[in-house]
Amino acid sequence: MFKLLARLALAAAAVLPLAGQAQDAIKLGYAKCAHCTPLALTPANASNVKLEAIAFNTGNDVLTALLSKSIDVAQVTYLHYATALDKGFDVVAISGQINGGSQILVGNDLPLAENDWAGLKKLIADYKAQGKPFRVAASRGNAQDIHMRGAFAKQGIDINKDVQFINIPNPSDHVQALRRGEVELICSVDPFATQIREVKAAKFFTFPYDQAAGKLTNLIVTRSDVISGRAKGVEETVRSIIKVNKLMESDKAQFIDTIQKVTGLDKAIATGAAANLYPDYAMHRASAVAIAQMMRELKYINTDVSTAVEKNMDYRFLEAVTGQPKTALGY
Incomplete structure (x- = not known):
């Protein structure tokens, strides 16, 4: 009996560390955009946690995977965050990552110069007078969609009345x-925006x-269940994200190479995309509320x-990893 108990104790001792490791395993989902590829x-670049990074086609797919508990941590946008909260979903923001990456592009044949908002509004009015829809597109639910809508609103363009919105998910x-x-104007995300150009x-x-x-x-x-059950794993995930962010800032060539590998696009496109990104x-709490x-x-x-x-x-x-108070981290 004592020998059996001893063997069971040894077996339990051998299993416990493995269980702890499994508990700390974190699945991190991200979309195949230039900002997300790092x-x-x-x-x-992770320590003290088993981290798996999983690529998805879009941010909407990433958010769906998080809510269905297929992944534990998700790269989404501030827009996804607000939308999820509006629907009553359980999401908790734990870190920023990379900003930028949006471009508004117009058809080659349109008589518009760069930043010519007056010309764009006149063109939209001309289309309306001719009974033609001026079609604008984005991937509904991503940051570029809200960037475009916000920019239009500031310029006095009503996206619901003045133009016809077309959703192109991928x-x-x-x-x-x-x-x-199929569209006159599009707000796209890098590296695809740079590819279009x-x-x-x-x-x-x-x-x-x-x-x-x-x-x-x-x-x-x-x-919240991931935080309550695997707080240390979450902390180490944030640590790895910050480490990678610093790599992207110090080694632009690696940033460009990573964009190439994940998206399959060539170096010229990856290089142009990286120039429009900001680790x-x-x-940013106040800005998140404004969004x-x-x-x-x-x-x-x-x-x-x-x-x-x-x-x-x-x-x-963020405070644990950086050693800084939240007032220095966007609060």
Whole structure:
């Protein structure tokens, strides 16, 4: 009997460390956009946690995977965050990642110069007078969609009345929509926006950063059950993200190479995309609230989630990793 108990004790002792390791395993989901691709490097830069980085086609797919508990941590956008809270989902923001990456592009044949908003408004009016829809596109639910809507609103363009919005869910399909003449204007995400310019499927109009969201794009979120059950794993995931962010800032060549590997696009496109991206692990609370308010004004969400946006930003992990107070981290 004593020998049997001893063997069982030894077996339990052998299993416990393995169980602890499994408990700390974190699945991190990210979309195949230029900002998001550096997250492919997080497993190699993670310590004290088993980290798996999983690529998805879009941010909507990533959020769905998080909510269905297929993954534990998700790279989404500030827009996804506000939308999820509006729907009552359990999401907690734990870190920023990279901002920027948006471009508004217009058809090559349109008589528009860069940043010519007056010309764009006149062109939209001309289309309306002729009974033709002026078609604008984005991937509904991503940062570029809200950047475009916010920029339009600031310029006095009503996206519900003045133009016809077309949703193209996968950003990799944007180039073909322009080539086929299915839209007059598109707000796309890098590297696909740069690809569109490189292959001359459209021409550059503007960076849509003059609105409440500014350049804010990516946010790292998780669920409350992941935090309560695997707080250390969450902290180490944030640590790896910050480490990769610093790599991207110090080694632009590696950033470009990572964009190439994940998206399959060539170096010229990856290089152009990297120039429009800004590593930033802070969580910008006031701007996040402004984004949520703008989304409600645009009827993108139905409720005022300002309080929830603030309440569900958990700065503990950023503070632990950086050694800085939340007031220095965007709070």
